[in-house]
Amino acid sequence: MIIYSKGTLDRKEDFRLVTTIEEENKKLFVRKKAVNPRAKDFLFGMVENYEKLKKILSPLKLAEAKFDGDSVVFPYIKGKTLSDEFKECYFNGQDEKALEILREFKNILKLLPTVEFETRRYKDFMRIFGNPTEKDGDWTVGCLDLNLDNLIRIGRQLYLIDYEWVFEFPLPKKFLYFRTFFYTFFSIKELLKIRCSKEFPLVQLLPEIFVPKEVYDQEALAVSGLRRFYDYEMNFQSYLSFRKNTAPKLKESVIFQNSQKPDIFLTLQTKNDEIEKLKAELRDIYGSKSWKIATSLRDMKRLFKKTS
Template sequence: MDRTIYSKYSNERAERFRIRTDIVLDVAGRKTVYKYAGTKAADPHVRRIEECFRQLQEAYRGSRIRFCPCEVEELQAGSRVSSPFVRGETLQSMIERSFRQGDWSTVETIIRLYGRRLMEAGGDSPFTVTEEFRNVFGPAGQENAYICADVSDVDMIFSNIFVEAGNGGTVLDVSADWTVIDYEWTFPFPVPKKFVLYRAIYFAYYQIFKAQGRDLSEWLAMVDITREEAAQFAEWETHFQEYLLEGGFPVRNMQRIMGTKVIPFEELLAGEQTTDGEVVKESRWIRVRRLLYHIDRLERQDGSVICSGWALAKCLDGRCIPVNIRIYGPDEKQIRADVTRSDRADVAEALKLRRVDRPQFGFDCVWILPAGQKWSIHFSMGNREIIYEG
């Protein structure tokens, strides 16, 4: 009897994109991957995956990049797409292992090889902005002379690329073939190859490296992506995520509305709880000589703004303390934000701060704001305030 050993619901998307992915083990020990439409509206999305495979197979013919085959199967309740279970190791797991071992040289080699393969394969169509592109990725901005694959799989990230077991090669062997799975986000209109590179490195930077080591811009520079291009690609990614959701809001981001702050019951009864981002009670009485801050990371994701960095106050009595952080929207009304604090001993050391009880100067702020709206971060303590406008 066949047995389902894995099931994943992608039900936070727009109804026409909701699917279920199962891995089924049969009596002979063979594994098969099935994708089902999660709603009636999603049936065309599932059916088109087979056509995506055919187009990608043709576009990348003769290259070292292959695509896991699939076919549509008709069922009484609709349709599904089946594909063989790919054995081997993903590029992501190889990068993760090298990262854990501190082997940055191998990580760099993998990323450079990845960039070279993607730029050399799939065709070299010029980038022309179409209405379909604007619908999915938003305004194109400045039209550079980008090269595009004949058919664009924008989700060719490291976790979707396998180096197959038993092929006698490794990821560092330029003769080893790669197999791509999960190519449902394939588009027939031109999408710059550099954007595909950007997405893979961006997700690796935050999911694998946890923003440690080199700056994101340095990793992107390895595949010839400039800061200006990265800023444009970040806007495309934001619009793409909004296209997938179509006004929905993922459960995984619910904390951005509700927050994660814990208020002890005793403080609630006494009315002593502080507001979001406030770290010091009666802070208005603290005399501050200077406020300092730095923004390390700023981006949009799933309809939210994510901002990370550090901020501190130098007091007249010689102390160095964290500051209060508040977010305001375009109408000067305060926006509820999820603010997480962290110790930044590196900041205290770099600035040669002396009177520091605990260097909790780091912050991660997340808040919901429609694309295009202005906002500002207010850093304050005692008698001083400084504003960063986004």
């Protein structure tokens, strides 16, 4: 019996899958199937990914991928994702506890083996993500699905429940952290907007991505690095999807000072104050004698035009 179903029909045909949660003999499991024959190589590659990653990602346990006819099945692991934990912490005002989850993820990346970037793989990385630089820092196994959404905690053990995107070439650890950082704060953007105030200012990195100023300062995020990793992500989304990528460029959305840090820490409260101030000024103008006299003169002018 199928309990849940989700398709990735916005992807190119080579990557289109349907994921279902099913129940059989009172046991739950996850099944992934290719939408079309062209996506079967991508689907079946997950079993190979499991064999490749299970020893390398030693701090984590992987949900085992197995062949089942024309599909791949995984055990259903019941628990909260680290993303859910993060959201709950921010919702309950436990900001420091939420940031501990991000630090925990950063420590996981540190524990992963450092892989030397091979020049012969440069073209493969460039084709999908863009031009790498020495500033990208340490590289590790190319599992792009390492993020809070795919990590479930059971007791003290963390499980990686999905690993569709595993490349033959390595990925920068900083880039993996960047993706998690961005998508995690994107997931709580509405909550951040509500909480935003002079006491809780935000840095706006994109139209829909806000980061608490205190967190931004602690992370010491270099703008040049943000731009580069954001471009990596947008290039990957273009590689993945058949739709044209129209996402705003990070460099067009961040407000800079000396091309290094945001000049203004935008807060919704500040913007609302500005709107209310403008409304008050308009009310004063509309209520002034000069405006009323000017309005009367305009009405008389229109009347004369009609009668002439």
